[in-house]
Amino acid sequence: xxxxxxxxxxxxxxxxxxxxxxxxxxxxxxxxxxxxxxxxxxxxxxxxxxxxxxxxxxxxxxxxxxxxxxxxxxxxxxxxxxxxxxxxxxxxxxxxxxxxxxxxxxxxxxxxxxxxxxxxxxxxxxxxxxxxxxxxxxxxxxxxxxxxxxxxxxxxxxxxxxxxxxxxxxxxxxxxxxxxxxxxxxxxxxxxxxxxxxxxxxxxxxxxxxxxxxxxxxxxxxxxxxxxxxxxxxxxxxxxxxxxxxxxxxxxxxxxxxxxxxxxxxxxxxxxxxxxxxxxxxxxxxxxxxxxxxxxxxxxxxxxxxxxxxxxxxxxxxxxxxxxxxxxxxxxxxxxxxxxxxxxxxxxxxxxxxxxxxxxxxxxxxxxxxxxxxxxxxxxxxxxxxxxxxxxxxxxxxxxxxxxxxxxxxxxxxxxxxxxxxxxxxxxxxxxxxxxxxxxxxxxxxxxxxxxxxxxxxxxxxxxxxxxxxxxxxxxxxxxxxxxxxxxxxxxxxxxxxxxxxxxxxxxxxxxxxxxxxxxxxxxxxxxxxxxxxxxxxxxxxxxxxxxxxxxxxxxxxxxxxxx
Numbered sequence: 001x002x003x004x005x006x007x008x009x010x011x012x013x014x015x016x017x018x019x020x021x022x023x024x025x026x027x028x029x030x031x032x033x034x035x036x037x038x039x040x041x042x043x044x045x046x047x048x049x050x051x052x053x054x055x056x057x058x059x060x061x062x063x064x065x066x067x068x069x070x071x072x073x074x075x076x077x078x079x080x081x082x083x084x085x086x087x088x089x090x091x092x093x094x095x096x097x098x099x100x101x102x103x104x105x106x107x108x109x110x111x112x113x114x115x116x117x118x119x120x121x122x123x124x125x126x127x128x129x130x131x132x133x134x135x136x137x138x139x140x141x142x143x144x145x146x147x148x149x150x151x152x153x154x155x156x157x158x159x160x161x162x163x164x165x166x167x168x169x170x171x172x173x174x175x176x177x178x179x180x181x182x183x184x185x186x187x188x189x190x191x192x193x194x195x196x197x198x199x200x201x202x203x204x205x206x207x208x209x210x211x212x213x214x215x216x217x218x219x220x221x222x223x224x225x226x227x228x229x230x231x232x233x234x235x236x237x238x239x240x241x242x243x244x245x246x247x248x249x250x251x252x253x254x255x256x257x258x259x260x261x262x263x264x265x266x267x268x269x270x271x272x273x274x275x276x277x278x279x280x281x282x283x284x285x286x287x288x289x290x291x292x293x294x295x296x297x298x299x300x301x302x303x304x305x306x307x308x309x310x311x312x313x314x315x316x317x318x319x320x321x322x323x324x325x326x327x328x329x330x331x332x333x334x335x336x337x338x339x340x341x342x343x344x345x346x347x348x349x350x351x352x353x354x355x356x357x358x359x360x361x362x363x364x365x366x367x368x369x370x371x372x373x374x375x376x377x378x379x380x381x382x383x384x385x386x387x388x389x390x391x392x393x394x395x396x397x398x399x400x401x402x403x404x405x406x407x408x409x410x411x412x413x414x415x416x417x418x419x420x421x422x423x424x425x426x427x428x429x430x431x432x433x434x435x436x437x438x439x440x441x442x443x444x445x446x447x448x449x450x451x452x453x454x455x456x457x458x459x460x461x462x463x464x465x466x467x468x469x470x471x472x473x474x475x476x477x478x479x480x481x482x483x484x485x486x487x488x489x490x491x492x493x494x495x496x497x498x499x500x501x502x503x504x505x506x507x508x509x510x511x512x513x514x515x516x517x518x519x520x521x522x523x524x525x526x527x528x529x530x531x532x533x534x535x536x537x538x539x540x541x542x543x544x545x546x547x548x549x550x551x552x553x554x555x556x557x558x559x560x561x562x563x564x
Contacts, residue, residue: 016046016058020065020099026162027070028457036162040140040186041193047103048197059103063096070157073453078254087363095154098143105541106136106190108548126211133194133216135544137186141179142541145534148426152362155425156462159185164461170490171227171234173468174524177427179534184220191216234489239514243399243414243439245284246277247477249496250291251506254448263293269506271305277508278313283399285313286477289320289340289420290446296321296343297351307349316397317345318477320420320444323356337387340365342418342444344395353396356389357420359429364449365421392417392433414515417472419443424463424474431527434470439515441472446479452504456481464490471523473513480504485511 023039025032047058074088075081110132140159148155160181163169172180195212250270256262270291277285294302296319310317323341340360344353360366366385395418398411417433417440424430424443433441443463447456460482467474468490475485481503483496498505522528 012046012050012058013061016043016061017065019043019046020062020067021069023062023066024069027157027454028461029454031165031457033162033166036159036185037189038192039189040136040159041189041191043099043103044106044136044190045193045197047107050107053104055107056100056104060096060100062103063099064092066099067092067095070454070458073450073455073458076451076453076455077449078451091154094151095147098147102136102140102143105139105545105548106132109135109139109544129194130191130211130215133190133212134183134187136190137183138537139541139544140186141183141534141537142539144179144182145531145538148534152359153426155427156422157458158182158462161462161465164464164490167231167490168224168227170465170468171230172223173465173490174230174471174526176533177469177526177531178465179531179537183533183537184216184223188216188220231489234487237516240517241412241515242512243284243515244280244282245286245475245511245513246274246280246282246508247286247475247483247496247511248273248277248291248508249288249478249480249483249506251480251504252290252448254446254451257290257293257446257448260293267293267302267305271309273506273508274309277510278309278315280510281313282315282510284316284318284397286442286444286475287317287319288446288477288479288483289342289444290448290479292319292321294321295323297323306345310345310347311349314347316347316399318395318416318418318442318444319343319345320446323354338385339389340386340420341389342395342420344397346397353393355393355395355418355420357386357423358389358391359423359426360386360388361421392429392436394433394436394438414439417441419466421445422459424466424476425459427466427469427526428530430466430470430474431522431530434472434527435522438470438472440475440513441466441470442475442477444477447481448479452480452502456503460484460492464492469524469526471527475511475513483509485513487514488516 019039019042022035022042026034026036026039043059043062046062047055050058068088071088071092074091075084077084077087144155144158147153148158158178160173160178163181163185169181169184172184176183191212195210198212248270250266250273252266256266270287274285274287292302292306296303296306306317306319309315320340320342323339325337325339327335327337339356341354341356343351346352357365395416396413398413400411415436415438417430417436417438419430419433419441420443422445424441424445430441445459447459450456456478460476463474463476464486467486467488471488473485473487477483481496483503485493487493494509494511495503496507496509497503498507
């Protein structure tokens with residue numbers, strides 16, 4: 001009997017791993033979006049019949065398989081292989097905890113609905129059984145909300161992101177953000193697996209399993225119809241004007257960025273690419289994060305080259321560059337604050353705006369507790385920590401619209417919000433940037449850390465939702481892909497490919513960004529109210545967790561209390 005039990009556990013473990021890998025296939029680079037509609041329910045099914053921490057363990061195994069698979073591009077970081085491996089395993093092990101908690105809470109909730117329910121799922125009343133699936137979806141979203149905030153936050157590859165190409169469904173993000181899509185996918189997945197379980201137990205009792213599917217199917221259909229209408233409206237909307245922009249993708253290997261001896265050559269190549277792009281006479285030229293080999297404001301050669309280029313071509317330039325500011329009264333080197341910044345250079349050669357990155361990458365841009373645990377620096381590829389910026393800074397400039405005629409030479413004011421690196425996966429940062437009545441968002445990023453991997457596509461998929469949530473186009477200028485722009489409907493529009501049809505190659509792309517009528521504030525429900533849906537689900541999740549804990553502990557407590 002013991003051997004049989006061990007064999008069953010091993011089989012369940014294999015199935016749990018398979019469910020986690022299946023979920024990973026829903027995201028780029030496989031993009032099997034339909035897998036997301038099945039995998040969460042299968043993860044719960046793998047733990048069916050288990051008790052206590054065994055339930056958590058099954059969910060944790062699925063989560064670990066999912067994150068190890070979907071984040072395997074971390075192994076591409078071109079440094080000592082020990083650091084990428086440690087980061088990959090440690091991050092995946094941490095993130096898998098959320099899947100374990102979800103599985104444990106969902107099964108705990110199921111057990112409170114009816115005794116012995118795991119042996120006879122059909123024994124639960126229909127309404128209670130139908131309520132289980134949406135409650136599981138609420139808990140999933142609540143835990144995603146925690147993951148997006150705890151320990152600086154990691155909202156990467158939330159379940160709803162897997163549907164980034166399903167445009168009618170994506171439109172609900174303008175109301176609920178990505179959490180609304182995660183909720184629908186999880187609800188349908190759990191309901192589908194529940195119905196399948198009922199069919200295997202009671203194949204003739206159609207009334208049992210049709211009730212599981214009717215309500216989520218109806219909500220999904222309504223969301224789809226509404227989303228299709230919104231999508232049609234956004235596509236049919238005529239812009240007031242368009243902005244012609246040149247996006248430079250230098251494709252600089254990360255090892256070369258760290259090699260100071262190659263700085264002059266790579267900067268010369270960047271200027272050469274920009275000269276070719278300037279021949280198209282764009283209004284705005286954009287360089288990505290890490291493109292400049294020195295600090296723009298402090299390196300005379302680089303500053304002169306950039307400002308002379310802007311004057312020569314009478315073009316606005318938006319460039320990424322490191323920056324430094326000495327603290328007031330500072331004497332020691334460690335009293336200088338370094339920033340990962342973006343600068344706007346005017347056609348007359350002046351730096352008119354600066355934005356400093358607010359959300360830094362842990363162990364990539366700063367080392368936590370480095371003053372108290374200095375040896376941690378030796379485990380990272382960075383020499384020192386950046387300082388976080390304090391607020392969003394809109395970049396304002398005036399251009400002659402692309403469709404201007406000889407009779408109409410009126411310059412128009414444009415306002416752009418800047419996000420650097422993976423800031424475009426944080427919905428709240430993009431929303432706050434868009435509060436200033438932006439015309440579009442622009443992201444400068446360097447995914448060259450991960451060479452040629454699925455990271456570039458996953459990053460773009462996560463970022464695409466910022467356009468839907470804010471109702472404004474998002475322009476992405478990257479070091480080695482995915483350079484593109486996303487319209488307000490969430491469609492990834494023009495994508496840069498080199499002559500070998502490679503997104504990671506070197507070159508430039510000219511795009512025309514449609515600009516709608518200027519807005520003095522947020523134009524979407526999500527833009528006005530933020531992540532209200534995710535936080536609401538988190539509140540409900542906490543209430544259920546407290547209720548379940550009290551329910552389990554109360555009998556024990558009362559047994560120990562001796563009444564007089």
